[in-house]
Amino acid sequence: MSTENFDKSLPERQAEAEREERIQRPTASTALELIRTKLEDPNYDAHELMRLTTFAMATLMTRMHRLGCTVEEVYIRRHLAKCIEPLRALERSIIETDRLRKRADGIYWEGEAIRHLSATMVGWFVEALAQAKLTEFERDIVMRNYRDLAAANEAQLRRETER
Numbered sequence: 001m002s003t004e005n006f007d008k009s010l011p012e013r014q015a016e017a018e019r020e021e022r023i024q025r026p027t028a029s030t031a032l033e034l035i036r037t038k039l040e041d042p043n044y045d046a047h048e049l050m051r052l053t054t055f056a057m058a059t060l061m062t063r064m065h066r067l068g069c070t071v072e073e074v075y076i077r078r079h080l081a082k083c084i085e086p087l088r089a090l091e092r093s094i095i096e097t098d099r100l101r102k103r104a105d106g107i108y109w110e111g112e113a114i115r116h117l118s119a120t121m122v123g124w125f126v127e128a129l130a131q132a133k134l135t136e137f138e139r140d141i142v143m144r145n146y147r148d149l150a151a152a153n154e155a156q157l158r159r160e161t162e163r
Contacts, residue, residue, distance in 0.1 A: 031056040035090070046098035053091050057084050107161045 035052045038044045064080050067073040107114060125146070129139045 031059070046094055049094050050091060053087050053094070057087050060084055060087075109158060 031052050035049060035056070038049050038052070060080050060083055064077045067077050126139070126143070129142055134142070
């Protein structure tokens with residue numbers, strides 16, 4: 001019995017079979033395939049992955065709850081319970097990966113890289129002003145206005161980029 005086919009290995013009761021004929025619901029193995037596909041995408045949404053893993057666990061628990069007390073059903077229930085642990089480990093891994101990704105996406109404002117980026121962009125701006133054939137006086141006015149605007153909005157920009 002493989003963990004990918006855990007929803008197909010259970011004996012169906014008559015009422016359950018009739019209900020599933022009327023309602024076409026996604027299976028747990030479909031959810032596992034979706035999870036695997038989303039993990040291959042570097043821009044995956046961690047909340048969506050968490051929802052899919054929770055769905056897979058809920059499907060397992062629903063199947064476990066429907067089982068009776070025969071020896072075979074108890075054996076199947078134990079096997080399904082063991083399938084939940086890897087899904088929990090996967091959820092923890094998704095959470096940790098998402099935390100690391102968010103931390104890596106932050107800006108270290110006092111770092112050399114941001115200073116270099118800022119100096120380069122200001123240099124481009126000054127060069128664009130010179131190419132626009134503005135006088136020295138006009139360039140100074142634009143640069144002073146830019147400096148004042150940047151100073152007034154820097155704190156807000158830092159707050160917006162912190163996570």
